[in-house]
Amino acid sequence: xxxxxxxxxxxxxxxxxxxxxxxxxxxxxxxxxxxxxxxxxxxxxxxxxxxxxxxxxxxxxxxxxxxxxxxxxxxxxxxxxxxxxxxxxxxxxxxxxxxxxxxxxxxxxxxxxxxxxxxxxxxxxxxxxxxxxxxxxxxxxxxxxxxxxxxxxxxxxxxxxxxxxxxxxxxxxxxxxxxxxxxxxxxxxxxxxxxxxxxxxxxxxxxxxxxxxxxxxxxxxxxxxxxxxxxxxxxxxxxxxxxxxxxxxxxx
Numbered sequence: 001x002x003x004x005x006x007x008x009x010x011x012x013x014x015x016x017x018x019x020x021x022x023x024x025x026x027x028x029x030x031x032x033x034x035x036x037x038x039x040x041x042x043x044x045x046x047x048x049x050x051x052x053x054x055x056x057x058x059x060x061x062x063x064x065x066x067x068x069x070x071x072x073x074x075x076x077x078x079x080x081x082x083x084x085x086x087x088x089x090x091x092x093x094x095x096x097x098x099x100x101x102x103x104x105x106x107x108x109x110x111x112x113x114x115x116x117x118x119x120x121x122x123x124x125x126x127x128x129x130x131x132x133x134x135x136x137x138x139x140x141x142x143x144x145x146x147x148x149x150x151x152x153x154x155x156x157x158x159x160x161x162x163x164x165x166x167x168x169x170x171x172x173x174x175x176x177x178x179x180x181x182x183x184x185x186x187x188x189x190x191x192x193x194x195x196x197x198x199x200x201x202x203x204x205x206x207x208x209x210x211x212x213x214x215x216x217x218x219x220x221x222x223x224x225x226x227x228x229x230x231x232x233x234x235x236x237x238x239x240x241x242x243x244x245x246x247x248x249x250x251x252x
Contacts, residue, residue, distance in 0.1 A: 001069045001192065003028050005106050009075055015054050016066075017047040041162030041206060048140070049155045052147070062144040064189060068094065069103040070142075071110070071188035073124075078144040081127050081184045088129075088180040089153075090144045092187025093121045099193045109190055122185035130181035136222070138171035138181060142189035153179055157217075163203035165210030168222040199229040208236065208243055215242055 006014055007028065015031045018024035019042050024032050031054055035047040048063060055061055060082050064070060074092060081090045093115035097103060101112060115121045119137055122128045130137075145153075153174050160166035174181060200207070207223050207230075214222045221227065227243050230236040237246045 001103050002064060002066065005070050006075075012075065013055065013058065015051050017051045019043055019047040038161040040209065043158065043161055044140075045156035045160045045166040046158045049158060052150050052155060056147055058147060060144055060146055061150055063140060063142065065141045065191075067192045067194060068141050068189045069106070069109070069192060071113075071190065072106050074142070074187045074189060077125075077184055077187035080125075081182060081187070082144065082146060085127065085129075085180060085182045086146060087149055087152075088145070088182045089138070089149065089174055090127075090182050090184045090187065091119075091130075091138060092142050092144075092184045092189060093119060094139065094141050094189045094191055096191045097193050101193065103190050103192055109188070112190060113188055115188070120183040122183055124186035126185045128183045128185075130183060132175060135171045135175045135181055136168055138167060138174070140167035140170065141191060142187070144184075144187075149179060152177055159213055160210050162206030162210065163200065164207050164223050164226075165214045169214055169217060172218050199226045199233075201235075204230060204235060204245075208245065212242055 003014055006012055013031065014029040016027050016029045018032065018034045019037065021037055024034055035043055035050050037043060052061055060079060062075065062078055077092065078090050095112060095114050096116060097112060103109060119139065120128060156166050157169050160169065207226055211221050211223055211227065221242060227236060231238060234246055236243050
């Protein structure tokens with residue numbers, strides 16, 4: 001659906017970076033290539049870096065996760081905001097679609113708009129520069145920036161593999177380099193439903209590993225909401241060195 005929604009937009013070069021274990025299928029995109037998983041799982045950071053490198057001559061880089069469909073005004077709003085904030089990272093609101101809700105008609109997406117409440121949402125044709133304490137709210141599901149700003153930040157840290165941490169690390173690198181983060185109203189994306197768990201039990205070890213790496217870089221732990229949930233369930237414990245798997249019960 002994402003590629004179809006972008007197909008009729010002029011001056012757009014669609015790049016798909018396939019990060020799965022298998023070879024990519026036939027896709028309706030101008031460029032498709034694969035970044036193989038690493039020893040610790042899918043390489044989201046490396047995939048985004050590779051996609052940006054392939055689009056280094058673009059005027060504006062727009063990143064959308066594979067399960068996100070762009071709203072009809074997403075590209076226009078990112079382009080308009082980039083004119084007003086050329087050295088910023090632009091971040092639009094994301095609506096999580098409910099199970100059974102299709103995003104097959106781009107014209108009908110506006111009626112489904114209900115952005116995630118944890119992220120700021122300025123009015124439709126307005127932007128707001130994020131305060132320093134809001135940088136941890138950055139999500140990599142949908143964002144845009146110029147290639148020059150991308151190079152200033154340095155891309156994503158490819159030490160992160162598997163689930164979690166790489167996007168918050170990117171936001172902290174952005175903040176450390178004094179790159180503005182701009183909440184961009186009207187640049188709506190729609191996250192298509194797929195089954196998941198809350199907390200994400202399938203990613204406990206990824207979260208512990210990437211969280212420890214983040215702590216080494218920045219002196220604090222990310223994803224503490226998930227870690228707190230795992231701790232309440234008895235799966236992880238926190239001590240002076242940080243978070244780790246809870247010891248297995250004797251005799252289990």
